[in-house]
Amino acid sequence: MKLNKKAMKRIVIAALLTILLFILAYAVYTTYDAYTQLVVEQQQEHLLVISRAVSQNIDLFLSEQLRDVEILVRTPGFIQELQKYYDYGNVEGVKEYILSYMLALHYQGLSRIYLLDRNGQEVFRYNQYPFLEEFDEDMLELEALTRRGQTGMGATFEIVAGNYGVTLVNMVYAGDGDLGAVVSVVDLESMYEQFIMPLDTRDSDYIMIKDEAGTVIMHQNKEMIGFNYRLGIPEDLKSDMRYADMLRMVARQYEYEEGTAIYRAYSKGTAAPVDEITAYTRMNLGGTSWFVSAVMPVEKALQPVNENLERFALLVTVILVILIVGFVTIYVLQKNRQRLKLQTRYLQEINHTLEELHQSREQVRHYQKLQTIGALAGGIAHEFNNLLTPIMGYCEFLKEQMGIRSKYYEDLDEIHKAGARAKEIVEQILPFSRRESDEAAYSSVSLDAVIRDALKMVRMIIPSSIRMDEHIHQTGANVYGSATQLNQVLLNLCTNAYQSMEREGGTLTISNEVIESDQLPEKFGSANGIEAYAKIVITDTGCGMSGEVMEKIFDPFFTTKDVSMGTGLGLSLVQSILTNHSGFIEVKSDIGKGSSFIIYLPVTDTPVAIERPKQVSILVEREPIHLLLVDDEIKVVNYLKKRLKRYGYQVYAYTDAEEALAAFNQSPDKWDLLIVDYTMPKYKGTVLVQRMKKVCPSLPVILITGLVEKDAIQMKQAKLLDQILIKPLEFDELLQSINQLAK
The missing domain is CATH 3.30.450.20 (PAS domain)
Structure with missing residues (x-):
């Protein structure tokens, strides 16, 4: 019986060792x-x-x-x-x-x-x-x-x-x-x-x-x-x-x-x-x-993993040997204490492994949060415009229903004005998120209006220790280009100017004039048939720059600011924008006295496009026009569907792009017009348009969006899109577009 007990003990020990080895190997x-x-x-x-x-x-x-x-x-x-x-x-x-x-x-x-x-x-x-x-x-x-x-x-x-x-x-x-x-x-x-x-x-x-x-x-x-x-x-x-x-x-x-x-x-x-x-x-x-x-x-x-595999295996082997020796020694000396120590060591190893996995998950979560914040920043304007569309739209709808004699008309008008002010704020944010490098967005713009808009924002952001001295004249100069990009140039230069004076204060001076082409500095070459240039001078009384610094300020990623204050891309972007507008920039600076940035832009005779007066929509009887409306925002869908139905249109609305595509494929010839949002889950509105156009190339399309991306502009140029409307939508503008495009 004693021999059988010893044999049973050995079997138990061997079984325990085997289980331990299996658990360790699995871990x-x-x-x-x-x-x-x-x-x-x-x-x-x-x-x-x-x-x-x-x-x-x-x-x-x-x-x-x-x-x-x-x-x-x-x-x-x-x-x-x-x-x-x-x-x-x-x-x-x-x-x-x-x-x-x-x-x-x-x-x-x-x-x-x-x-x-x-x-x-x-x-x-x-x-x-x-x-x-x-x-x-x-x-x-x-x-x-x-x-x-x-x-x-x-x-x-x-x-x-x-x-x-x-x-x-x-x-x-x-x-x-x-x-x-x-x-x-x-x-x-x-x-x-x-x-x-x-x-x-x-x-x-x-x-x-x-x-x-x-x-x-x-x-x-x-x-x-x-x-x-x-x-x-x-x-x-x-x-x-x-x-x-x-x-x-x-x-x-x-x-x-x-x-x-x-x-x-x-x-x-x-x-x-x-x-x-x-x-x-x-x-x-x-x-x-x-x-x-x-x-x-x-x-x-996996090469880095495999290179460390031998070391990892050696470490595991050493740990395993220590565990086995310790287990046998402690089992012989103290059976009860041995079990407790084995369990403690095993739990410590598992806990260490779980901590490493937890740290890895936290790192992944942190990285995902950073990605989410970046994506959220780019989508603020889109989401805000989705909210403004039904707010302003329902206000217009209620004002139409109640009439100007209603005691609530002025209250509704104040709500609509507040929405319009919010729309203007979004439009001020859009230039900083919109990627407008395509010359297709250029047109004749009033430089006086661009300067006025830029100075409004500059007055809001400069500290009270800095005084603005404005010498702005109504020159009537028009330039061919992008108002948004020119606004960005002025804001960038004014921001750099006031930041150079933040510590001790100073004066920011802005002036403008129109000069003849023969007054253009010789280093910029001949005027190439251009008769006049618009000249803008932005001067500060800050610390100034050395000649060595002035040679590098337009280089990408060069900056004299702290890492947390600047990226070194501002002046490089300014120079790139002015080059695209056939313009020039000149820099003058003295250490301790300040700096002057002088901009030259060619003046064009092309007049600025005049906005047409808003037309009042009238309810008329018409033959049924079938509209396919696709937008992932249910509030926008409900608002547009309700108002369009009131004007006699047959509206079929979808918040899911795949469901809309399936409905379209069932009867492609049924639809007179497609109204589709740009940003939607699963795939973008431009992708949905391409798929529907393959089936029915003659389908008229109106794209609604809060931010016009480059692919939408390219599709408009390729005549895959008939109209692009910006959120929050002007309902009368939408009606006019529908009446022009729908058969």
Whole structure:
């Protein structure tokens, strides 16, 4: 019996040791697995940041190419020389414009430029040296691009095996119509080397870019360039479950703006198939989409984890040996105490693991909070306008119902005025969140009005220790550009001026005048046909700047302020905006005396557009007009539906984009007009419009939004949108738009 008891004790000890080993191994495995997943998720977020950055850089690069050439083709001298070509056949003048312009800009990636006449026939070409290869120019379809008559991106084409190019089209217009087109050819290999290759080896394994058809147009492996992921996958691999994730990812790129995935890669047999992590972003330019993918092998992403795996295993082994020795020793000496100590040590290990997981979760939550705050800041104007739409709308509705003789009419009018004041506050916030770099938003603006609006805000923000000395004259000067951007320039310069005087106080002086072109400083060159310039001088009595500082103030990220006070981007942005407006900026400063910033902007004879008086809507009987209304805000939907029904329209309202699309697809010919919000869950209003337009291209569309984004402007230019209305909506303006567009 004694032997049996000893054997039972050994069995119990062995069982306990086995259980302990299993629990410890499970804890180690779960910790390692959680850490591995965290590393993969962090790599996915990192790759997504890279793909976004590459997409934005390429978008900005191509947009700048189009914009810079657009500045050339809008130059009066260029248009005159091109007209001479038609009148006398003289090409030397326009040739000189293009040559001097291209040599002055030193483009990287712009390999060839064509000047075409109205019929798409070549007038002149310029080859940037060295050009990569000769190619079949029929692929450029120059005549088709000219007939299309639209400025924007053309199509990608293969220059040689392993290298693609893309065409950019700028139409040349005069008063009596178009004079031709300027077609630029961008060498994508050069653009890849400039923007993408530095990131390939440092931040990811490689970066791949596909065009709208799914063809690879940029890749570090030239053998992959030209391969089409939609059409080139062999049929036998489509049924291989190992490549199912890759095929799903390729399909998702055409449904979502961005995303991440892990899949088994296919490289046409040029490399062994491996599991890869990818993050993709869709880039949209002028209605054309490219897909940017940042890719990293899973093995490379987990390399830091695997490098420390041996050390981790050694540490676990040492801990395990200590636990076993301690368990056996304590069991022999003190059975009861041994159990307590084992449980304590085990709980300590588990608690330590849980604390590490908790800290990791807190870090993730903190990062998510920061992301949420950033997104919330960008969406304040949108949400505020969604609230103002029903508030102001119902006030108008009640005022119409009660009439001016009602004792509540004045109360309702005060509510409406308060809403209008709130709308003005939102409009003051919008310039700081709106991305207005597209020249399509330019028009003739009153510079006097811009100065008045900017000074109103400056008076609100400067401290009482600083005195404003204003010498503002009603010059009547109009400039061609963006009032928002010019307002931003003045606010930035005034803010810098008063911040230089915050400690000791001082005087901020602002003056304006109109000067003749011959009074322009010589360092800015000739006036190029401009007769007059508007001159604005902003002077402070602050600490001043040294000559060394003045040479760097327009460099991006250069700042003399504390890290918490400035980013170094303000004056760089000011210079960029003035350059886009064909203007100049001059700086004068003395240490201890202050600084002066002098702005010169070309004056235009084009008058400022006059707002039409508001028309009163009248209830009339009409044939049924079926309106499809889509907005995720139920308050906005209820308000618009109620008011539109009162005017006899048949309104079908939806707060879910997918439900609206399903209803539309059931009977596409039923709808006379689509009214859709820009920002909605699942996908944006512009995406919904594109899907409906594929089914019914003639469907009239009104987009309502609190903030006009770049893709909405591009769709308006492409005539995919008929009208864009800003929230909070003016109901009479909405009725006029419906009456104009609905059949």
